[in-house]
Amino acid sequence: MLRIDGLSAGYSAKPVLNGISINVEAGQFVAIVGPNGAGKTTLFKTISGILQPSGGQIVFGEADLLTVPPAQRAHLGIAHVPEGRQVFPSLTVMENLEMGAMTESGRRDWKQNIERIFEWLPVLAERRGQFAGTLSGGQQQMLAIGRGLASSPKLLMLDEPSMGLAPSTADFIFERLIDIRKQSGLTMLLVEQRVAEALESADHGYVLEAGRVVLEGNNETLRADDRVRKAYLGM
Numbered sequence: 001m002l003r004i005d006g007l008s009a010g011y012s013a014k015p016v017l018n019g020i021s022i023n024v025e026a027g028q029f030v031a032i033v034g035p036n037g038a039g040k041t042t043l044f045k046t047i048s049g050i051l052q053p054s055g056g057q058i059v060f061g062e063a064d065l066l067t068v069p070p071a072q073r074a075h076l077g078i079a080h081v082p083e084g085r086q087v088f089p090s091l092t093v094m095e096n097l098e099m100g101a102m103t104e105s106g107r108r109d110w111k112q113n114i115e116r117i118f119e120w121l122p123v124l125a126e127r128r129g130q131f132a133g134t135l136s137g138g139q140q141q142m143l144a145i146g147r148g149l150a151s152s153p154k155l156l157m158l159d160e161p162s163m164g165l166a167p168s169t170a171d172f173i174f175e176r177l178i179d180i181r182k183q184s185g186l187t188m189l190l191v192e193q194r195v196a197e198a199l200e201s202a203d204h205g206y207v208l209e210a211g212r213v214v215l216e217g218n219n220e221t222l223r224a225d226d227r228v229r230k231a232y233l234g235m
């Protein structure tokens with residue numbers, strides 16, 4: 001579904017991604033893990049078109065994504081749940097979800113989508129009339145995920161959904177993601193600093209360090225890898 005080949009990107013004179021290659025098959029849950037500053041958010045910005053890469057290729061389905069204007073990428077089926085949630089604080093929960101349904105498929109599937117989103121994330125149904133800015137961090141994260149789902153995406157990209165959340169709340173979010181994926185078969189791409197949780201949730205993973213993929217494998221292989229165990233799992 002998504003093929004990234006030799007991608008390089010950065011900010012002005014600062015290179016961040018150095019020729020990385022990543023594959024996401026339809027229906028897969030792929031996690032990209034790595035330390036602070038490794039380039040995870042930069043990678044997502046490049047996929048959604050916020051940042052123009054300096055080299056490489058991104059193919060989504062049949063489309064050469066780098067020739068598609070950023071706003072059109074959402075219509076192709078890419079939903080980006082950004083780092084730090086970025087919900088619209090002065091809009092209600094329902095209005096935030098409606099903002100997510102601005103794509104053609106989101107508008108078409110709205111009735112069915114909203115029912116499923118409320119089923120998967122019931123707190124959004126309970127608080128549908130509440131201003132998003134008054135929600136807790138965990139609730140805002142669920143709203144950001146719900147807004148992504150409301151666009152009826154083919155690929156849901158999640159940038160550090162656990163950021164700034166208490167471990168128990170983060171665990172709850174990961175459980176919801178596993179459940180949503182199981183029930184919908186949706187393709188998901190996650191970037192995370194919480195390596196253990198990310199590799200438990202996903203079926204395939206990449207370790208990104210200083211803008212390079214240093215390891216790749218299915219979640220079992222990565223969790224058993226000595227380097228991953230020492231550097232990221234505290235073993």
Ligand SMILES: Nc1ncnc2c1ncn2[C@@H]1O[C@H](COP(=O)(O)OP(=O)(O)OP(=O)(O)O)[C@@H](O)[C@H]1O
Binds near residue numbers: 016
């Ligand atoms: N707008 C920007 N301008 C210049 N440098 C930036 C910008 N955004 C990020 N960087 C730098 O690019 C590098 C990679 O940042 P990025 O946010 O992609 O890393 P990350 O792996 O997502 O880390 P984190 O988990 O801290 O978000 C870092 O050194 C960061 O300081």
